[in-house]
Every structure is written in structure tokens, then in C-alpha cells.
Amino acid sequence: MNHPPVAPALATDDVADASAAPDRGPDRPLRILHLTAGSDAGGLSTYIFRLCDAMHRQGHRVAVAGERGAWHWLFENAPFPWIEVPLKGSPLKLWQCHNMLRRYLQANPVDVLHTHYRRATLVARALQYHRNLPILYSVHLSHITIAGPRRWLSDFGDHTHCAATEAKFWLMQEARVPPKKITYIPHGIEPSKWPVADDATRAAARRSLGLNADDRVAVYVGRLDTPKNERWVIDVADHARHSIPNLKILMAGDGPHEMQVRKRIAADNLQDRVILLGHCNPLIAYQAADALLLPSAREGFSLVCAEAMSVGVPVLRTRTSGTRELIIEDVTGRSVPINRDDFIAGAVDFLIDLPALRRMGAAAAEHVRMHFTFELQLARTLDLYRSLACKA
Numbered sequence: 001m002n003h004p005p006v007a008p009a010l011a012t013d014d015v016a017d018a019s020a021a022p023d024r025g026p027d028r029p030l031r032i033l034h035l036t037a038g039s040d041a042g043g044l045s046t047y048i049f050r051l052c053d054a055m056h057r058q059g060h061r062v063a064v065a066g067e068r069g070a071w072h073w074l075f076e077n078a079p080f081p082w083i084e085v086p087l088k089g090s091p092l093k094l095w096q097c098h099n100m101l102r103r104y105l106q107a108n109p110v111d112v113l114h115t116h117y118r119r120a121t122l123v124a125r126a127l128q129y130h131r132n133l134p135i136l137y138s139v140h141l142s143h144i145t146i147a148g149p150r151r152w153l154s155d156f157g158d159h160t161h162c163a164a165t166e167a168k169f170w171l172m173q174e175a176r177v178p179p180k181k182i183t184y185i186p187h188g189i190e191p192s193k194w195p196v197a198d199d200a201t202r203a204a205a206r207r208s209l210g211l212n213a214d215d216r217v218a219v220y221v222g223r224l225d226t227p228k229n230e231r232w233v234i235d236v237a238d239h240a241r242h243s244i245p246n247l248k249i250l251m252a253g254d255g256p257h258e259m260q261v262r263k264r265i266a267a268d269n270l271q272d273r274v275i276l277l278g279h280c281n282p283l284i285a286y287q288a289a290d291a292l293l294l295p296s297a298r299e300g301f302s303l304v305c306a307e308a309m310s311v312g313v314p315v316l317r318t319r320t321s322g323t324r325e326l327i328i329e330d331v332t333g334r335s336v337p338i339n340r341d342d343f344i345a346g347a348v349d350f351l352i353d354l355p356a357l358r359r360m361g362a363a364a365a366e367h368v369r370m371h372f373t374f375e376l377q378l379a380r381t382l383d384l385y386r387s388l389a390c391k392a
Contacts, residue, residue, distance in 0.1 A: 030060045031110040035120035037088050040069035044140045049074045056080045098126045111389035121155040134158045134388040140300040142167035142321050163187045163301040164321035187301045188377035194310035196365050197287040205287035215248045219289040221282045221304045224255035227297035236347045237273040250285045252277040286311040290357050295343050309368040314360035316350040332364040
């Protein structure tokens, strides 16, 4: 199925004109409190940090509340405060969290509560009894189970933000959120941090990673965890032994499946075809790569895809949220159903044709740099915050 390129502009009814409430000071600094389960590994923590850091540099006041997680190093030297509260705990712990945040808000008023987990939204609802604060909920992983009792615990805030059109359809059809209460703002990258790789850059990156100039190089970047399906990438390396004998797959990331991955590589004698890089800055892997492989069962958008595409790397991914935005079929990459056999066959066919990969890589870089920059994401998010603050 061919997807037309998506120009990610906000609909006129998504965000109200901030000038409609001049008494609130449309240009004054915003005050935003993020509620998250914790500083856990993954894209959610990255999203919160990047947004808060950029807003702080623009003079806005931001803070993040949650429990310390595996990626708390992101926030340890941040220029904005981290508020330690038990947002992963029992109902009693959540009530304690509510009391702690209520005291914080008495001393530090905010304009918007931005929540990132359903239980965080429940705490925010309790805070609304004391202060008339709008709640913005960001959907970071759509197509989750909300049937039965989970539906009663699923609160999507006063307004819901999603980063992908598939997530918006899910919110309307499954979560029953009215369209007027949903704002679509896709994620974006900073092109200067993910520069386009030329032939010389690609050669240098390969030398530094111990690869040959004529290797066919695919990269996987992400957690070694459910629902990433990282084992399918290893399956590609195994199945392509004869069709692509010079295939090398770089895997950047760590997680609870790491030991299983290592055992599988050793058991199938794939040490010369699959190279584990661990958790690292993936730029050098993108620079060395001919293609990115993303076999996830679920995604919220996939910043990894946008980063790789900015470098000039085409993508083969399963049809999860974010595919419509990033993949123009056979132009910037390809997509396949969320099925192991389809993914393996599609990946082998994708990787064989190097001229096509180069052509798609150039188009991918142009597409992302035109439509999916962090500058656009930040501006649209600030507009949404101001709209919600004006309505409070």
C-alpha cells in the first residue's frame, strides 16, 4: 500500500488562537509540570527531556515528576527540577504522590499538567479538585489493551496529544476520544545532530566499526525488549546467509532480552554477521549503514527511523504507528505487515538492491528534514500548551 507524504500541519480546530485570551499574557513564559511513571529506558524519557530542555532554554518553567529509572542519568544534571514521587506504586502510594504534588503546586503554580501514563492522569485528576488545571495526555504507545476494567482506568486527559495518524485513528475508534479533543503533533529531529552521510563518512564509520567497504550493512537501534521483536533481525541475518553473504547487522541497544540475543547469536554461529554495540549514540551506526530494520509489534512514532532517515538511511519497518508519516513506499523505504515471515522476506528483498537503497536514502533525508524537525514539533507543542492554558 502506497502512502502519500504527510505534511504534518495542525488542523485549525486542534489549537485555539492564544490571542483569544489576552489577559493571560500570550507571550509570557509557560509553566508546565510533566507526570511520568519514571525515568525509564526508552523514547518516552528522551521525549520529555528534549522538550523540557528546549523549553527551559527559551525561558519557560518546567518540571518533571516520577520515580527514578534506568535512564535517570538523562535528568541528573538537567537545568529543570525532577520531583521524586511514587507514580508506579499502589493506590496508597498514588495518594501519597497526589499529596506531595499538591504541596508542590501550592508553592509552584503551573499552567498545564502534561501526563504520560494513564495512572499519572488519574493522579492529575485528583489534583484538579484543588486547582483548575488542564490535563494534556500524550499517547506514546497506541493500540494497547483498554477493554474491560482497563477502560475505566483509561483517562486520556482533557486533551490528548498523539504523534502519528494511526494513533489518532485508534484514539477515536477504540478509545472513543472526540476528534476535537485530539491534537496531532509528530515528533521531530534536529538535523544538525543527524547530518547526511556521504561516501567518505560512510567509509570512515565502517573502518571504525571493523567493517569492510563492500559489506552490506543493516542496523537495528532500540531496546532488546518486548514489543520490539529484535529476534526477527537476527532471523534476517540467518536467512540471508546465501543470498547476501556479506551482510552485517549492527544492533545498538540493550535491555532484558540481551542474554537471549547473545545465546541465539552463539547457537546459530552468527558472530560474524550480527554485531552487538550495546547502548550507545547510534550516529556512527547510521553513518555505516545501508538500511535500518525496525520489526516492532507496536510503536508510538519511532524517532529512530527519523534519525536514520535524516542521515540518509532508508527504512524497512513493520506497519506500526509512524509508518504513514515516514514511509513513502519505495521512495523513502518500505513497510511490511507485523508478521515474522513477511518481515524476513521483505528485509532480504530490501537489502539486496544497493542502488535502490541509495536512491531511497537520499529521498528519506529530504523528507524528514522538510517535515519532521524538532523545531516544528516544539513550536506546535508551545501553541497547544498556550491554547489549553487560555481555556483554563
